[in-house]
Amino acid sequence: xxxxxxxxxxxxxxxxxxxxxxxxxxxxxxxxxxxxxxxxxxxxxxxxxxxxxxxxxxxxxxxxxxxxxxxxxxxxxxxxxxxxxxxxxxxxxxxxxxxxxxxxxxxxxxxxxxxxxxxxxxxxxxxxxxxxxxxxxxxxxxxxxxxxxxxxxxxxxxxxxxxxxxxxxxxxxxxxxxxxxxxxxxxxxxxxxxxxxxxxxxxxxxxxxxxxxxxxxxxxxxxxxxxxxxxxxxxxxxxxxxxxxxxxxxxxxxxxxxxxxxxxxxxxxxxxxxxxxxxxxxxxxxxxxxxxxxxxxxxxxxxxxxxxxxxxxxxxxxxxxxxxxxxxxxxxxxxxxxxxxxxxxxxxxxxxxxxxxxxxxxxxxxxxxxxxxxxxxxxxxxxxxxxxxxxxxxxxxxxxxxxxxxxxxxxxxxxxxxxxxxxxxxxxxxxxxxxxxxxxxxxxxxxxxxxxxxxxxxxxxxxxxxxxxxxxxxxxxxxxx
Amino acid sequence: xxxxxxxxxxxxxxxxxxxxxxxxxxxxxxxxxxxxxxxxxxxxxxxxxxxxxxxxxxxxxxxxxxxxxxxxxxxxxxxxxxxxxxxxxxxxxxxxxxxxxxxxxxxxxxxxxxxxxxxxxxxxxxxxxxxxxxxxxxxxxxxxxxxxxxxxxxxxxxxxxxxxxxxxxxxxxxxxxxxxxxxxxxxxxxxxxxxxxxxxxxxxxxxxxxxxxxxxxxxxxxxxxxxxxxxxxxxxxxxxxxxxxxxxxxxxxxxxxxxxxxxxxxxxxxxxxxxxxxxxxxxxxxxxxxxxxxxxxxxxxxxxxxxxxxxxxxxxxxxxxxxxxxxxxxxxxxxxxxxxxxxxxxxxxxxxxxxxxxxxxxxxxxxxxxxxxxxxxxxxxxxxxxxxxxxxxxxxxxxxxxxxxxxxxxxxxxxxxxxxxxxxxxxxxxxxxxxxxxxxxxxx
Numbered sequence: 037x038x039x040x041x042x043x044x045x046x047x048x049x050x051x052x053x054x055x056x057x058x059x060x061x062x063x064x065x066x067x068x069x070x071x072x073x074x075x076x077x078x079x080x081x082x083x084x085x086x087x088x089x090x091x092x093x094x095x096x097x098x099x100x101x102x103x104x105x106x107x108x109x110x111x112x113x114x115x116x117x118x119x120x121x122x123x124x125x126x127x128x129x130x131x132x133x134x135x136x137x138x139x140x141x142x143x144x145x146x147x148x149x150x151x152x153x154x155x156x157x158x159x160x161x162x163x164x165x166x167x168x169x170x171x172x173x174x175x176x177x178x179x180x181x182x183x184x185x186x187x188x189x190x191x192x193x194x195x196x197x198x199x200x201x202x203x204x205x206x207x208x209x210x211x212x213x214x215x216x217x218x219x220x221x222x223x224x225x226x227x228x229x230x231x232x233x234x235x236x237x238x239x240x241x242x243x244x245x246x247x248x249x250x251x252x253x254x255x256x257x258x259x260x261x262x263x264x265x266x267x268x269x270x271x272x273x274x275x276x277x278x279x280x281x282x283x284x285x286x287x288x289x290x291x292x293x294x295x296x297x298x299x300x301x302x303x304x305x306x307x308x309x310x311x312x313x314x315x316x317x318x319x320x321x322x323x324x325x326x327x328x329x330x331x332x333x334x335x336x337x338x339x340x341x342x343x344x345x346x347x348x349x350x351x352x353x354x355x356x357x358x359x360x361x362x363x364x365x366x367x368x369x370x371x372x373x374x375x376x377x378x379x380x381x382x383x384x385x386x387x388x389x390x391x392x393x394x395x396x397x398x399x400x401x402x403x404x405x406x407x408x409x410x411x412x413x414x415x416x417x418x419x420x421x422x423x424x425x426x427x428x429x430x431x432x433x434x435x436x437x438x439x440x441x442x443x444x445x446x447x448x449x450x451x452x453x454x455x456x457x458x459x460x461x462x463x464x465x466x467x468x469x470x471x472x473x474x475x476x477x478x479x480x481x482x483x484x485x486x487x488x489x490x491x492x493x494x495x496x497x498x499x500x501x502x503x504x505x506x507x508x509x510x511x512x513x514x515x516x517x
Numbered sequence: 518x519x520x521x522x523x524x525x526x527x528x529x530x531x532x533x534x535x536x537x538x539x540x541x542x543x544x545x546x547x548x549x550x551x552x553x554x555x556x557x558x559x560x561x562x563x564x565x566x567x568x569x570x571x572x573x574x575x576x577x578x579x580x581x582x583x584x585x586x587x588x589x590x591x592x593x594x595x596x597x598x599x600x601x602x603x604x605x606x607x608x609x610x611x612x613x614x615x616x617x618x619x620x621x622x623x624x625x626x627x628x629x630x631x632x633x634x635x636x637x638x639x640x641x642x643x644x645x646x647x648x649x650x651x652x653x654x655x656x657x658x659x660x661x662x663x664x665x666x667x668x669x670x671x672x673x674x675x676x677x678x679x680x681x682x683x684x685x686x687x688x689x690x691x692x693x694x695x696x697x698x699x700x701x702x703x704x705x706x707x708x709x710x711x712x713x714x715x716x717x718x719x720x721x722x723x724x725x726x727x728x729x730x731x732x733x734x735x736x737x738x739x740x741x742x743x744x745x746x747x748x749x750x751x752x753x754x755x756x757x758x759x760x761x762x763x764x765x766x767x768x769x770x771x772x773x774x775x776x777x778x779x780x781x782x783x784x785x786x787x788x789x790x791x792x793x794x795x796x797x798x799x800x801x802x803x804x805x806x807x808x809x810x811x812x813x814x815x816x817x818x819x820x821x822x823x824x825x826x827x828x829x830x831x832x833x834x835x836x837x838x839x840x841x842x843x844x845x846x847x848x849x850x851x852x853x854x855x856x857x858x859x860x861x862x863x864x865x866x867x868x869x870x871x872x873x874x875x876x877x878x879x880x881x882x883x884x885x886x887x888x889x890x891x892x893x894x895x896x897x898x899x900x901x902x903x904x905x906x907x908x909x910x911x912x913x914x915x916x917x918x919x920x921x922x923x924x925x926x927x928x929x930x931x932x933x934x935x936x937x938x939x940x941x942x943x944x945x946x947x948x949x950x951x952x953x954x955x956x957x958x959x960x961x
């Protein structure tokens with residue numbers, strides 16, 4: 037068990053599960069080296085902006101219902117919340133959750149605070165947060181600055197718990213702790229597990245759905261309902277009470293291992309809540325495996341099989357039509373590691389060849405001990421696939437796009453879509469390709485994108501990159517040293 | 518009174534420095550920070566400033582030393598050196614600027630030492646200290662320009678009175694910076710002047726190096742750039758005038774006359790330009806009269822924004838549209854020294870409505886709520902409605918909940934997109950009026 041929910045904060049992924057952000061080669065080599073523990077994170081001679089594990093944690097905490105985040109740091113660290121607020125608002129329109137801004141209070145550290153400490157600012161801000169918002173839970177997050185100057189969070193939390201009648205949860209998520217922004221998920225899940233999740237009182241027919249903003253909320257509810265299950269969604273829209281009941285669920289799952297691994301594994305290890313880590317409903321085959329496994333929990337395999345058959349009947353002709361349309365289309369994937377490899381199979385299901393897949397990081401193993409070979413199922417047919425691991429290092433992305441010349445780039449977040457567009461390559465943002473409808477949606481988006489390339493062509497013609505002349509002509513130059 | 522800030526509407530000085538450099542042609546930033554800072558800030562600027570986005574070597578493309586815990590212990594100078602060698606080899610620019618962050622400052626990395634190694638080789642490299650505790654984003658703007666102009670650019674012996682520099686508008690944190698500066702430039706060019714805006718799309722690196730040649734600096738902000746231009750005057754001998762951001766015909770006419778006076782431009786030219794511009798402006802207004810007179814077009818207004826724009830917008834609403842401005846809320850996060858400069862500037866100035874200074878978003882909303890009349894059971898109570906909210910998208914939820922018309926005019930803006938639009942000058946005034954009318958007729 038790599039998830040050791042002890043201590044006040046989680047370890048960064050580099051140290052805990054030997055995750056890497058720097059690799060270039062093929063899938064076979066990556067997984068073999070990864071599993072035998074000899075995959076060493078390479079180094080870059082040039083690195084560009086990556087994301088912040090602190091902000092990842094902040095984002096995931098702020099979406100908990102009636103929560104307030106007190107960010108103990110300078111205002112710059114908290115300002116990132118504006119960007120996530122925007123995503124939350126966009127998804128609220130889809131899920132029907134209350135539409136509004138996410139809340140963060142910055143303790144606003146200044147230079148003298150780095151010398152004298154500022155624990156009193158933290159006290160004041162937590163009290164103020166409680167007075168203003170009457171929240172159900174207050175999260176206290178650490179930043180590079182507050183953790184480096186050695187603020188005594190533990191004592192502060194002890195004192196504040198005496199006076200404030202709602203859970204006060206410390207989240208150790210200083211950005212410098214890990215270069216892998218996904219470590220922020222672990223930080224917040226570690227804190228939530230320690231503070232909000234309670235031992236089970238009774239078993240319930242719920243499934244913990246650990247994912248982002250629940251784009252497919254209604255669809256998930258319907259799917260589970262068919263097989264006699266109910267979802268408990270985390271973290272977005274979850275209440276403190278939902279967390280307390282998480283240990284009573286039959287199983288945990290999510291749309292992405294990167295996001296769900298820490299909490300899912302911890303719940304399994306501590307309270308025997310089965311974590312369905314191998315599949316998460318992406319594409320056709322993935323969905324079938326995932327749904328059948330869920331159905332096994334309630335002995336409703338027949339219902340699930342029947343549903344899957346009816347979905348095949350409905351969607352197979354459509355999918356076949358797309359496979360014909362996509363003959364000869366070559367794609368490149370640039371996504372987080374939860375999607376980058378799974379999506380190769382999903383694209384093959386709609387008849388698209390993948391020429392290269394780029395993942396923002398790579399976890400050689402998951403948090404559960406028996407997940408050592410979790411990549412095997414993904415990789416068995418595509419061992420020679422060229423693969424790269426880079427944490428949104430887009431100078432590398434540009435070079436790879438130039439090298440592999442894909443017809444379309446499939447991506448999501450972290451700036452890859454902008455870079456793709458500027459190379460003049462059609463680009464499609466994919467949310468999850470969840471189930472049959474999600475797969476067809478993805479096919480439809482790609483088809484639409486390829487129908488009219490006028491917009492994207494313009495970018496290729498009029499946007500330049502900031503490479504030196506010398507470097508523009510060096511096709512095989514690698515940034516990895 | 519608490520020292521905390523709820524939902525800050527500004528970033529650290531690093532954020533402002535990165536935004537400023539992104540708008541300077543040919544200048545490349547290198548962020549010497551922990552992994553995360555630059556990526557975090559790229560989101561808040563590219564997406565929260567009317568979706569201004571990123572360009573040449575900004576946002577996600579910024580070279581970052583990305584140092585981690587071990588560098589915090591053992592120092593990050595080696596990583597910075599390596600990053601700089603690669604940056605010079607791979608990224609094309611005219612000037613390279615190392616920016617520091619909180620952590621590189623706390624661990625006291627020898628940035629100066631590393632930078633001077635490259636300077637000794639003749640590389641165009643400088644550094645600016647931009648940790649959070651130097652100030653906020655607006656301060657970052659000033660720090661970067663101060664370093665370039667007052668430290669790097671050589672003093673020019675030949676001054677050209679027809680060259681003007683415009684300062685005070687901060688890229689992205691003034692969401693209309695491109696449109697505003699474009700319009701100011703257009704107007705000044707009509708007076709026969711050549712203008713360095715530094716940040717509009719027509720500018721090149723030469724505009725930046727030509728800055729010391731200017732005969733006059735115009736500062737369009739009461740605070741941001743005051744220190745910069747005082748030092749500018751001392752070093753380069755170019756005087757500056759501080760002007761309010763001109764919004765609409767009345768303010769822009771006054772602006773033109775002030776500039777003309779400072780530069781001794783002949784009154785015939787000035788009068789001709791003003792006459793032509795006003796003819797155009799009021800011709801549009803004339804045709805809007807049908808709509809305006811056909812609707813209930815009289816509003817109480819609250820204006821929330823930064824020190825540069827808020828009062829100009831408020832005056833425009835009061836003087837040109839006949840709105841009743843109740844609150845002008847200035848949201849800047851100012852250190853004591855800057856607060857003193859601002860308050861000194863505002864003394865005796867024409868201020869529409871109640872002026873308040875409030876940085877905390879929760880308090881801003883509370884202030885707006887309290888300004889509205891509340892039903893108290895009396896037969897008649899003046900609720901001070903209809904009411905129009907001008908602010909950032911942070912004020913939107915308040916407006917929507919109270920069914921008030923609202924328009925985003927200040928950072929952060931994420932419920933509208935801003936490409937070439939600006940609200941400064943004659944054309945900006947018309948655009949602002951157009952947008953206000955759009956809000957009012959959109960539901961029809």
